[in-house]
Amino acid sequence: MSQVFVPGILQPFIDDVPMKGALAGHEDTTEVKPGVRAFVMDHIADVERVLQRAEEVGLTFSGAKSRFGVREIPLLGFRCGPYGKRVEEGKAQGLQAIGACKTVKEVRRFLGALGVYRDFIPHYEETAAPLYALLRKGVPWAWTADCGAAMEGLKEALMAAPTLKELDYGAGAEQIFLTVDAGPNAAGWVLSQGSGENRRPARFGAKTFNEAQRHTAGQRGSSTRCGRRSERSAGMCWVLTLSSRPIADPL
Secondary structure: OHHHHOOOOEOOEOOEOOEOOOOOOOOOOOEEEOOEEHHHHHHHHHHHHHHHHHHHHOOOOOOOOOOOOOOOEEEOOEEEEOOEEEEOHHHHHHHHOOOOOOOHHHHHHHHHHHHOOHHHOOOHHHHHHHHHHOOOOOOOOOOOHHHHHHHHHHHHHHHOOOOEOOOOOOOOOOOEEEEEEEOOOEEEEEEEEOOHHHOEEEEEEEEEOOOOHHHOOHHHHHHHHHHHHHHHHOOOOEEEEEOOEEEEOOO
16 A cells, blocks of 8 residues: 555555545636546545555455545644644643643653644743653652743744645755754754745754763754754755754755
8 A cells, every 4th residue: 555655646644545536726617527527536536546555455444434535634632734733732732731830740741742733833842841851760859940930932933833834846846955953952944845934844853962962062962953854765866054054955
């Protein structure tokens, strides 16, 4: 199944199998049958191919849980559609109700619930650092003002989270950017695509430094981490920026 349909048609996520339709703005609205537009017929053909292949290999789906031909789907706390992927409002509101933690277990539970949305939150690890510090072995429990500020900062960032758009690697796709910055305690990055006001974030990331890494100069540390990220897409043309200055093109 994967060699034939992934990632062109299917994009599996754990036990969910979203099936792609026409790209937003690329729908062919020509009618190929009365009341049936070309892009809808193309999608129906894809669905038929996938179901036929599933039958051949003995794969089954839940009919009650399957939905076809929809513009938007809920997916494990996200809403996915032609616009991209965004945080489901109900999930974000639920996290707002969590108060100050009283135990390490409560901190771990909060970070676990929030962690699935870390791609949406700029500087996630740096903001959450006071909370992660409480999880270290041998650290005495103390819910400080910094811990409270970190929790509230993460909640606010989640409510203001942008819509993320998957990167387009196809022919004629817009330029992809990897933008990185680093401070004394952490480095952050964002993948985006497009130009000017139309540049769309695809995901955010961050990493806090350990004691040894904190002795490394900020720019040297961030550029090292950039290289590790870019290796995953070797052969693609990227623009890499460090502190908003272009330093390499392409990788």
